[in-house]
Amino acid sequence: MRIATTISFSARALLKNKFRSFLTLLGIIFGVGAVIMVMSLGYGARLDIEERFAGISNNISVSPGSRNVGRVSTGAGGVNSLTVEDALAIADECANISYVSPMATTRAMAIYKSTNWPTSVQGVGTDYPIIGDWKIDASRGDGRFFNEDEVRRGIKVCVLGAEVYNQLFGGLDAVGEIIRINKQPFMIVGVLMSKGQFGGFGNRDDVIMMPYTTAMARLLGKTDSSVNQIQLSATSVNALDAAIAEVTDLLQRRHRIEPTDGTADDFTVRNVAEFVSFAQSSTDTMTSLLVAVAAVSLLVGGIGIMNIMFASVTERTREIGIRRALGAKPRDIRLQFLIEAVSLCLVGGLLGILAATAGAPILESIFQARTAIPPNAIPIAFGISTGIGSFFGFYPAWKASKLNVIEALRYE
Amino acid sequence: MEENMGNDNVVIRLNGITKNYRMGREWFPALKGINQEITAREFVAIMGPSGSGKSTMLNILGCLDGPSEGKYFLNGKDVSEFSENRRTEVRNKEIGFVFQNFNLLPRTTVLENVMLPMLYANVRGKEARRKALEMIELVGLKGKERNKSNELSGGEMQRVAIARALVNNPSVILADEPTGNLDSKRGTEIMEIFKRLNQDKGITIILITHEPEIGDLAGRRIHMRDGHIERED
Numbered sequence: 001m002r003i004a005t006t007i008s009f010s011a012r013a014l015l016k017n018k019f020r021s022f023l024t025l026l027g028i029i030f031g032v033g034a035v036i037m038v039m040s041l042g043y044g045a046r047l048d049i050e051e052r053f054a055g056i057s058n059n060i061s062v063s064p065g066s067r068n069v070g071r072v073s074t075g076a077g078g079v080n081s082l083t084v085e086d087a088l089a090i091a092d093e094c095a096n097i098s099y100v101s102p103m104a105t106t107r108a109m110a111i112y113k114s115t116n117w118p119t120s121v122q123g124v125g126t127d128y129p130i131i132g133d134w135k136i137d138a139s140r141g142d143g144r145f146f147n148e149d150e151v152r153r154g155i156k157v158c159v160l161g162a163e164v165y166n167q168l169f170g171g172l173d174a175v176g177e178i179i180r181i182n183k184q185p186f187m188i189v190g191v192l193m194s195k196g197q198f199g200g201f202g203n204r205d206d207v208i209m210m211p212y213t214t215a216m217a218r219l220l221g222k223t224d225s226s227v228n229q230i231q232l233s234a235t236s237v238n239a240l241d242a243a244i245a246e247v248t249d250l251l252q253r254r255h256r257i258e259p260t261d262g263t264a265d266d267f268t269v270r271n272v273a274e275f276v277s278f279a280q281s282s283t284d285t286m287t288s289l290l291v292a293v294a295a296v297s298l299l300v301g302g303i304g305i306m307n308i309m310f311a312s313v314t315e316r317t318r319e320i321g322i323r324r325a326l327g328a329k330p331r332d333i334r335l336q337f338l339i340e341a342v343s344l345c346l347v348g349g350l351l352g353i354l355a356a357t358a359g360a361p362i363l364e365s366i367f368q369a370r371t372a373i374p375p376n377a378i379p380i381a382f383g384i385s386t387g388i389g390s391f392f393g394f395y396p397a398w399k400a401s402k403l404n405v406i407e408a409l410r411y412e
Numbered sequence: 413m414e415e416n417m418g419n420d421n422v423v424i425r426l427n428g429i430t431k432n433y434r435m436g437r438e439w440f441p442a443l444k445g446i447n448q449e450i451t452a453r454e455f456v457a458i459m460g461p462s463g464s465g466k467s468t469m470l471n472i473l474g475c476l477d478g479p480s481e482g483k484y485f486l487n488g489k490d491v492s493e494f495s496e497n498r499r500t501e502v503r504n505k506e507i508g509f510v511f512q513n514f515n516l517l518p519r520t521t522v523l524e525n526v527m528l529p530m531l532y533a534n535v536r537g538k539e540a541r542r543k544a545l546e547m548i549e550l551v552g553l554k555g556k557e558r559n560k561s562n563e564l565s566g567g568e569m570q571r572v573a574i575a576r577a578l579v580n581n582p583s584v585i586l587a588d589e590p591t592g593n594l595d596s597k598r599g600t601e602i603m604e605i606f607k608r609l610n611q612d613k614g615i616t617i618i619l620i621t622h623e624p625e626i627g628d629l630a631g632r633r634i635h636m637r638d639g640h641i642e643r644e645d
Contacts, residue, residue: 329496330497
């Protein structure tokens with residue numbers, strides 16, 4: 001018996017019961033749709049992370065770490081172990097590092113005329129816009145980032161993040177204006193392009209940047225040269241490991257720490273790639289969990305298929321008897337019913353993909369999260385459908401093939 | 413083991429066929445040692461009241477079931493020990509069934525119904541179609557190929573069944589009460605077709621019936637009672 005003939009028998013049987021076939025399909029449509037929609041939520045989050053870190057994937061950040069004094073840990077950041085001099089030394093000596101910026105951060109109140117806005121202040125160097133992939137928004141006046149000279153002299157200039165600009169100026173010209181930060185006057189030299197909301201990591205546009213020298217002297221009132229962080233960028237993503245080793249080695253030498261397993265270090269070196277992969281893997285875990293929940297509906301759909309196939313076998317007992325009497329072998333019958341179940345599921349899977357495509361924007365607006373149908377969704381949907389169809393279709397098909405010919409022929 | 417039965421014209425040879433059915437705890441003998449020979453071009457009627465074993469005979473002769481004991485030779489081949497798969501092949505190629513209740517696939521066209529046995533025999537679509545159209549014309553249904561089986565009258569349905577029985581050129585046509593669900597006029601027409609097939613085309617026909625006037629149209633009558641052959645005439 002040719003497979004094509006069996007397929008045509010199956011297709012005709014399904015088309016003769018269009019409404020029932022459709023009802024059966026619904027279970028699979030919702031199941032596959034739910035799985036794909038959840039996958040699209042996960043894939044959207046993954047793309048989001050990738051894009052937001054696209055310009056900064058070769059970044060390295062050094063922060064003060066805990067140091068064990070005797071047997072007592074001082075806790076993370078417990079020592080003012082990182083200094084501006086460390087940053088300058090890294091810039092001088094590390095061949096795999098292309099950009100360096102010390103970073104001194106604090107929170108402050110910014111005031112323009114009668115508007116107040118509490119925000120975070122980042123004191124950084126001139127390399128920082130390159131390291132952090134920040135750009136000046138040219139549509140907001142003839143702005144610029146502060147320069148080497150202003151950093152060296154600790155001039156009171158600043159660059160506004162898009163959110164701060166909106167809160168204080170709301171569309172008016174800002175470049176050249178004076179704002180007060182913790183009661184001290186600062187001149188605005190530029191406005192940054194927006195980077196937008198980033199998941200649970202806060203609004204990165206809610207920031208004011210100024211020379212680290214200015215921030216340390218005027219806002220933090222520092223008497224030493226310690227900084228909160230040193231931001232670095234490696235010459236390339238491939239050079240990350242070498243760059244981290246270089247920086248670690250240099251800082252150990254400068255801080256007179258024995259190069260052991262790193263437990264003695266009073267600083268921590270992290271790269272963004274590590275953070276990205278951590279964020280990705282936690283997203284993936286969440287997605288798998290949700291997919292597992294969505295898969296339950298697929299299971300219910302599969303049971304629906306089995307139910308309807310049993311009903312169909314009973315209803316068509318006479319037909320099976322006729323076919324068997326006229327030359328259909330048990331395996332021909334089995335195959336026919338199996339193909340019916342699998343093709344139902346395949347059509348359901350196809351419609352499920354369409355449903356997910358239509359449903360993803362709805363999900364997007366409910367969860368305020370980006371969705372994207374992953375490229376492997378289609379093979380996965382078809383794989384799942386075929387699997388469900390053959391698994392839940394097999395037993396009814398087997399039952400059909402085992403019917404007694406004589407009894408089936410007499411069945412009313 | 414195959415035996416050469418000598419006479420090449422013998423289509424069916426039954427040697428001591430018995431068939432027992434389980435009825436609860438008891439075994440009920442439906443056939444009690446049947447010996448019979450049916451030769452090519454014969455038109456035989458198997459007759460008897462209900463419970464005589466003629467339905468069981470049909471099941472055995474049609475390879476729908478195997479005998480409990482005894483040998484059944486079809487065209488010299490011992491089919492009594494065949495597996496269900498091989499019996500299916502025999503039913504498909506050697507037997508043409510015509511049932512009392514027609515047993516056509518519902519909501520399926522005449523053409524598709526007639527083509528069905530050929531599709532299970534792997535006949536190519538084009539050839540199957542040609543042969544089916546030829547047989548539909550032979551039973552006088554030309555022009556109704558596209559009609560659905562359930563749109564036909566009883567007489568027409570039985571003609572479709574006869575066309576379907578003929579398409580694989582079987583060794584024998586097995587007709588089980590073919591006129592049982594028809595009025596006498598349609599019944600007579602169907603019997604005319606059988607007679608014509610037997611006389612003009614030389615097709616071996618075995619008819620199972622309890623009606624004497626239908627049996628009278630056959631060349632030979634085998635009368636059954638209580639699981640054995642009572643007499644022949």
